[in-house]
Amino acid sequence: MTLLLSGIGRLVTHDPTHPTEPSDARPDVGAGLDDAWLVVDDDRVVATGTGALPAADERIDVAGRAVVPGFVDSHTHLVFAGDRGREFTARMAGQPYAAGGIATTIAATRAADDDHLRALLTRRVAESQAAGITTREVKSGYGATTRDEARLLRLAREVTSHTTFLGAHVVPPGTDADAFVDLVVSEMLPACAPLAESVDVFCEVGAFDVDQSRAVLEAGIAAGLRPRIHANQLGPGPGARLAVELGCASADHCTHLTDADVAALAGSDTVATLLPATDFSTRQPYPDGRRLLDAGATVALATNCNPGSSFTTSMAFVLALAVRHCGLTLDEALWSATRGGARSLRRDDVGHLSPGARADLVVLDAPDPSHLAYRPGMPLVAATFASGRQVAGAPLPPA
Template sequence: MADPARTVVIANIGVLVTHDPAHPRVLGDQPDGRPDFGTGLTGAWLVLGPGSDGVARVLRTGTGHPPAADGVMDVEGATVIPGFVDSHTHMVFAGDRSAEFAARMAGAPYQAGGIATTIEATRAASAEQLRQGLRRRVAESRAQGITTREIKSGYAASTSGEARLLRMAREVTSHTTLLGAHVVPPEVDADAFVSLVVEEMTPACAELATRVDVFCERGAFDVDQSRAVLEAGATAGLTPTIHAGQLQAGPAVALAVELGCASADHCTHLTNEDVALLGSSSTVATLLPATDFSTRQPYPDARRLLDAGAVVALATNCNPGSSFTSAMALVIALAVRDCRMTLPEALWSATAGGATALRQSDIGHLQTGARADLAVVSAPTPDHLAYRPGMPLIDTTIEAGQVVWRATGAWPPA
């Protein structure tokens, strides 16, 4: 939609995944009577146009002959899905940690302390260097079909530095997270640093963020320190979320549920009690299987969580140390192969699940009224996202009605 006031019909859709419960299954029956997350239409079309708020939205969906519109985009039988919602990234940073990755592949264990390497490089980088890297990563994520991305700070470990990172993040997304308590910097002890985060950093950065996060883990922050950080953020009006259970089971999930965190992220190591808590709460379990791939950790067991009634999201955790990728299709493939998810569940978790983790109701689906965020997949069904791992299947990415990525030439044609 070159002109946001125009209507555009996307026509000749082979499979349209809407996540609209009023629509039928299009991806096959689920085993054991579990809910189907692949609702949508075949032989479909959808109309995009301005909503009452001026934002481009889904106006109508249907099958058969498409209605008239100001413009037509014929996708020639391709699959159309909601744009991916990447609810956990660390995209503003400098430096390279490929040597650390190579060492892990040779047998060295992953340790949270490697974050300090990125903090040093990020502190030394100019604003233009950071901005160029961020823009490049956003462009990469658009090529992967991602239309919404959350971005955390966390690679400065000082008040002014974290504010700098959040300002840059806000240039490319409205979903920014203060992660001042990412790791303890070498120049101060943990308790003193937590006091700085609580008393100085959070009040100074609150207007630049929508959420607050903490790395509650061995080698980072313990449960009491994490509670102090999250409560300070909540007092400042930020929605709490938490890094939980990446390296070992611990108290982070219980803390997340107690404080009403929007999400508990990683969830690689969970006790039965953790699973039950997540299943009976509104806290989303956000899984980051590309991280477990890159760190040679065990994969999280999504099946346990889903069977317990938990809401599961999938995200990339794009960062330089433990998951340097924005390939959401890879995340889906890992979730299907190694986390015991079905393809419809994984696709829902990478779209509507991420939206739930961000507490956003108008993204992650293509029901009438949704924001016009979608991806065209060059495949007859979305199963190909996992069936053909590593293949560049995203043909077009549309954010808020605008084509932001096109693999096969500009649209509309000249």
């Protein structure tokens, strides 16, 4: 069954075979077509173009709206219970951010039963689909025991194949850090590895130092997991360079980078994933995305949806922050929130609308993607399609 979307005001494909503006920092940034159409066959894109419309079994006229690839959210913590709104309010009043608030969420999450956690997760996934997110990564990290970490991963696997074991998220109060790392490596990992695609660690002062982080990641790699790392969020540190050393798929946050960190990331396959909604919520400096792109690093954008430091599923909000505060152009931000996120997850079939790609796309209630930053805070996602099927938004009428 083929579906034709016609009347597209601006179709952003991120297909490197389409022409781009000479100023673009990536060969496939900004690739797009005006007054365009797109054909889907089952769950795949089969053609894009302009001019005469091809035949199809069904047709939808999007009436001049823009169409972009579905957002790829490569860093989330969606399985949790509890609320930390008062902590946010205190930060806005001047209290500094501290990672120790994670313990509050751990307690609430442990106390919640599976049905409650599943209902919360289902609601957040639906919310993210309504925001145009079609591919997502979900971490554990709010269990801190073998049983609870495995439980969170089992729930996460109900909504995504991109699950990440984050047993080393925070050192539980009253626990020796080295002893906890031993528990993560010797007991948690063997139990959780079959439920996870990746392994992650919070490499930061107040969490895990470089030796502890290396031990966790190397154990995860030995168990067949893809390494990822929370790096350089709260201050300068070894996380970004450790990511490159171990071949991590992604170094996430990257707020405080030295010249050596930037050069290392630019010379590697490790994606620098920026999480500017976190810096908004924690009053931290914003990462310098311009510096990373100009050096040749691959940049992704993600929401980092979590209850303590970034309780949002709005990729449009993240895009607006990246354009306003991280030095990215709109085209670069859109690329980073789609194809950049796909590279972080080591996917080549999402994040773009080239023929053969999965038919994940967003119809914007705007004629051009610039409105994502131009009109911040507005509900601009008219419809979200995942694998060729509309999963969010009011039904689009057939032409």
